[in-house]
Every structure is written in structure tokens, then in C-alpha cells.
Amino acid sequence: MAPRGGPVSLEPAQLDPADYFAALQGGSQAERVFHGARVALLKAALPSPSGRVLEIGAGSGGIAVPLAEAGHNVTAVEVGFEHLARLRDYAMDRGLAIPVVQADGRRLPFAEGTFDVVILASVVHLAAQPGPLLREAERVCADGGTLLVAGPWRHHPKTNRLIKTILRGGRAPETKTQPFSKDLVRRYLGASELVRRDRDYAMGYDVTVWRRLARS
């Protein structure tokens, strides 16, 4: 599907070449454990039934693929061509047909209220301006739908160490990040209320669960 509003471009710093793909493809034990914790938290946070699920900034499919494997009806949006190609290959290897859309999460080619669940995992804290991403996530989320916004809990010493290890391994250039927090998310989700927050204390990953309020 063609992106709305013409070609998509992002500043290179916003494209994270690591996107945890290494965690799935022969990464270190630490990376696999960290990734497993993220997937488990997000799976547990999904409503049942989950309905139509959108992941924005799906990278190479580290979250979208396991969710589709678990039976969720996931559509993946990603702006990076290389990530998309890896996501397609990864899904195909698993025999999964995941609709994959190349688009900028700040201008999505979907009508208002299209999805029952919208996921932003490890994206918001990397964005120079999280506002447009979060507001667009809210726009495409149905009334009463769920927004899952997740990120590494940067103040957690273990997370900091793990991220430094991954960075030292040369797979990810240092990206400018801001600490992920529910307050960061709350600042921009004007039409949603916080339902709960799930954290993996051992691994330092944070999932915030929001309910999209009804449009008046």
C-alpha cells in the first residue's frame, strides 16, 4: 500500500538498524532474554480477543511475528525498506501472511478508528518528536480500543548495561534517546486514559496500556 501524502523520509538517526533483530538471529543470550521479556509483556498486555492489531515501527518483525504466530491479526507499519524486507522474509519463513505497509507512523494511510489495538514498541523513546507518532496512533485506534506503548526503562541499571553491551557489539550505532516513561506518553495521548503499566523489573522493560476514549 502506498504511503499517504507521498514518499516517506525520516532523518537517518530515527532509523535504528539494530531494532532487536539480532536478538532473534543468533544474538547473545542476554539479548535473547531481553527480547523474550519484551514479547512476553506485550503478549500479556493484549486484550482478548485482540481484534485488528497495528504495530507502528515494526522493524524486522521482532514483535509483529511472534504476535501473529500467537494468532493475532497483526498489520505491520515500518518506514525503513531494509527492515521491511527482513520482516517479510521472517514472516514468510514462519508461514505467516502479515500485511506489511511502508509508511511513516506520523502520517498513516488508514482511516480514523481502523484498529482495535495499536502498538508502539521501542519507537517513542527514539523519536525526536514523539507527539506526531502518538497522536497518529490515537487517530487510527477505535473508540474504546487499546494503545500499547512500550520502551526500555532507561533508569534501570540492568537495561543500561545491556544497551551498552549491545552498542559495544557494534550492531547499533549510538542513537539519541530520551528516557521512556508513562509521563512522556501521557504528554501526547490527549484522548486516552492509562489503564495500567506492566514492567519487567528484571529486564527493565516498560509497557503502558491506554484506553482510547470515545470520540464525541
Ligand SMILES: C[S@@+](CC[C@H](N)C(=O)[O-])C[C@H]1O[C@@H](n2cnc3c(N)ncnc32)[C@H](O)[C@@H]1O
Ligand atoms: C528499535 S526499533 C523497534 C522495532 C520493533 N517495534 C521491536 O520492538 O522490536 C524502532 C523501529 O521504528 C522505526 N521507526 C522509527 N520512526 C518511525 C516512523 N516515524 N514511522 C515508522 N517507523 C518508524 C525504525 O525504522 C525502527 O525499525
